[in-house]
Amino acid sequence: MGARRRRGERAGLDAGRVLDTAMAMVARDGAGALTMRRLAAELGVEAMTLYHYVPSKQALLDGIVERVVLExxxxxxxxxxxxxxxxxxxxxxREALLAHPSVTPLLATRPALTEATSEAMEGVLEALGRAGLDPVTGLRLLHATTALVIGQVATQEDPSASVGDLTIDPDRFPLLSAAVTGGAADPEARFAFALDALVDGAGRAGR
Incomplete structure (x- = not known):
């Protein structure tokens, strides 16, 4: 005989489904529209039922960030x-955030410090240590890399965001025009260039 459900719980509902639904709502409506009441309505339960699976909205947001970071x-x-x-x-x-673009603002504004992400980062720092980086340098580099990725992804949807919506007149702005038409605004090339500069700079700083 299966275990009895506690009062307020619902058959077929678990923490994974709650998080899946929350992520879908954030993708559709943005993080600002996510409330426990709206999430409960989406799942067809009372708001208090959700607290059997997630202790607070903040924990829910942490779970969303955690899931993307662990990818x-x-x-x-x-x-x-x-x-x-x-x-x-x-x-x-970058791939994870492009797949979940609505999570980018969340990652930019709240630390991804959960038990699961801390365990994963510990493993990465151990690997970086074996490759010659001390923990302080390793964590600083990971933080700098995360910030770089967030900034690059935030402008991914509009590669020309750095020059606005203006049509560039090559006669008035020949250098800017040459740079843009030469691929300076291409998101793939721009990301690779910025990442190479960051990693190469970190290598020189560590010498």
Whole structure:
């Protein structure tokens, strides 16, 4: 005979489904529209029922950020250079945020410090340590890389955001026009350039 449900719980509802629904709502309406009451209505339950699965809205937001970050925090197989690990993390995080663009503002404004993300980051710092980085330098570099990715993803939808909505007159602005038409605003190339500059700079700083 199965375990009896506690009062307020509902068959078929669990923490994973609550988080899935919350992420779908954030993707559809934005994080500002997410409330426990609206989430409960989406799931067809009373708001108090949700507290059997998540203690607060803040914990719910932490769970959303945690899920996306854990898609990126991993140690590359057979990686023995910290540069490779950092770049792999950067590209994985970028891919995760592009898949969940509504989470980018959340990650930018709240630390992803949950037990699960802390455990994952501990593993990455251990790997970076074996490759020659001390924990302080490793964590600083991961924070700088995360900030870089967030900034790049935030402008991904509009590659020309850096020059606004203006039509650039090549006669008046020949250098700016040449830069944009030459691919300076291409998001893929722009990200690769910025990441290379960050990693190369960190390497020189550590010498």
């Amino acid at each position: 990126a925090v991993r140690v590359p197989p057979d990686a023995d250079r910290w540069q490779t690990m950092v770049k792999t993390y950067a590209y994985d995080l």
